[in-house]
Amino acid sequence: MGESARRYLLLADEDLLSLVERRDPDAFAALYDRHSRAAYSLAYRMMGERQAAEDLVQDAFLKVWRSAGSYRAERGSVRTWILSILHNRGIDQLRAQASRLRTRERLEASSEKTQPSEAFSETLRSSQREQVREAMSTLPPEQLKILELAYFSGYTHTEIAELLGLPLGTVKGRMRLGLKKIKEYFESRDLAVPK
Amino acid sequence: MDRQRFEDLKEAYALNALPEEERRWFESYLARHPELRREVEELRSISALLSLAPEEQEPPEELRRRVLAAVEAEAPGRRARRPSPAERARGLFAGRGPLVAAAALLFAGLLSWNVFLQAELGKLQQANQSLREQAAREIPLRATDGMRQVEAKVVSVGGEKAVLVAENMPPAPEGKAMQIWVIKHGEPLPAGLFRPRPDEEAVAAVIERPLEGAEAVAITVEPEGGSPRPTSAPVMTAKV
Numbered sequence: 001m002g003e004s005a006r007r008y009l010l011l012a013d014e015d016l017l018s019l020v021e022r023r024d025p026d027a028f029a030a031l032y033d034r035h036s037r038a039a040y041s042l043a044y045r046m047m048g049e050r051q052a053a054e055d056l057v058q059d060a061f062l063k064v065w066r067s068a069g070s071y072r073a074e075r076g077s078v079r080t081w082i083l084s085i086l087h088n089r090g091i092d093q094l095r096a097q098a099s100r101l102r103t104r105e106r107l108e109a110s111s112e113k114t115q116p117s118e119a120f121s122e123t124l125r126s127s128q129r130e131q132v133r134e135a136m137s138t139l140p141p142e143q144l145k146i147l148e149l150a151y152f153s154g155y156t157h158t159e160i161a162e163l164l165g166l167p168l169g170t171v172k173g174r175m176r177l178g179l180k181k182i183k184e185y186f187e188s189r190d191l192a193v194p195k
Numbered sequence: 196m197d198r199q200r201f202e203d204l205k206e207a208y209a210l211n212a213l214p215e216e217e218r219r220w221f222e223s224y225l226a227r228h229p230e231l232r233r234e235v236e237e238l239r240s241i242s243a244l245l246s247l248a249p250e251e252q253e254p255p256e257e258l259r260r261r262v263l264a265a266v267e268a269e270a271p272g273r274r275a276r277r278p279s280p281a282e283r284a285r286g287l288f289a290g291r292g293p294l295v296a297a298a299a300l301l302f303a304g305l306l307s308w309n310v311f312l313q314a315e316l317g318k319l320q321q322a323n324q325s326l327r328e329q330a331a332r333e334i335p336l337r338a339t340d341g342m343r344q345v346e347a348k349v350v351s352v353g354g355e356k357a358v359l360v361a362e363n364m365p366p367a368p369e370g371k372a373m374q375i376w377v378i379k380h381g382e383p384l385p386a387g388l389f390r391p392r393p394d395e396e397a398v399a400a401v402i403e404r405p406l407e408g409a410e411a412v413a414i415t416v417e418p419e420g421g422s423p424r425p426t427s428a429p430v431m432t433a434k435v
Binding site: 007028032054058062086087091128151175182183 | 206207212241242243244245246251252261265267269344365366
């Protein structure tokens with residue numbers, strides 16, 4: 001690896017994105033290396049299979065390359081921006097699928113996937129990913145499932161109500177309580193909600 | 196009435212879970228009431244945290260190549276494509292028939308010498324492998340998202356002593372150093388500092404605590420003199 005490429009490793013995301021805006025492919029490569037794992041993990045979780053996940057990641061990163069100038073720091077971190085591009089595109093794709101393969105079984109299995117991984121040290125728990133997983137592990141399963149159906153599988157609240165045989169008001173109530181509980185997790189530990 | 200509807204829909208909006216018609220209504224209401232934007236932004240930040248929850252998956256290397264190639268193709272003044280080794284060899288020998296024939300004779304002579312050397316080398320490698328298996332154990336460290344190009348491993352010698360070896364480690368920021376931690380019973384214990392220099396591609400540092408009974412080794416960026424407890428998230432980790 002060249003010296004200049006190594007220098008990119010320590011640049012802040014915002015600085016890399018400014019270079020990407022000026023069409024610097026090396027800065028883009030550094031940004032890709034930094035966030036592709038999180039992006040691919042989310043894409044795989046949403047699409048449920050490798051090829052579709054790869055296509056979604058490629059699509060999202062090309063959008064990052066082509067519209068780096070539309071990033072606004074006041075609305076959140078670069079990572080959140082990249083993941084929201086991917087998430088929005090993924091939702092569009094899921095909703096556009098004529099025959100949805102998002103079966104009840106797959107969704108029921110999904111709550112296990114977001115349980116906290118084996119936390120083996122305080123050091124590792126300090127990472128944002130671990131904090132988020134821990135926050136989610138505090139949710140009752142019925143709230144967690146509704147958040148996952150909406151966020152990862154692209155169901156609307158009315159579709160979730162239909163799928164689970166629940167009144168719409170119950171679905172909305174669980175969404176409200178679930179998000180509130182995640183917020184309270186961070187507040188009770190004096191942690192800022194990661195942006 | 197409208198305000199009540201807004202309250203009723205805001206979480207579903209933050210989760211991108213409103214049907215099209217309700218989403219349009221919600222956004223037009225929000226446009227008329229900018230004082231409510233902050234609350235909606237906060238809900239969106241919380242729901243965006245879900246994007247960090249999935250089990251981690253390593254993206255395939257082929258995907259990286261594909262994405263970077265697409266970007267290179269769109270970059271202004273992009274670099275000329277480098278010819279493959281086969282193409283370079285073909286270019287080198289183009290129109291040089293006699294030279295190629297002489298080179299072939301020389302090559303045949305060198306080949307038999309090479310066979311002898313390979314046999315010797317094989318014996319040495321076997322002996323070396325056997326010694327290494329007896330003496331050392333290597334544990335690769337896993338880079339977190341920002342340090343994917345760094346290759347590092349813990350080389351443990353005889354169970355008591357261990358060394359951390361890293362390639363492509365970027366220099367620590369001004370006033371900072373890399374600190375090694377040995378994690379035992381969930382407790383990170385300081386185990387040495389090192390400062391990669393800009394002019395060196397590889398760095399080695401002694402791990403100043405035995406790995407026996409440890410669950411993991413981690414590296415964090417800390418103030419120059421080190422910290423008694425980690426003050427930042429690890430940049431590399433390895434389960435022992």
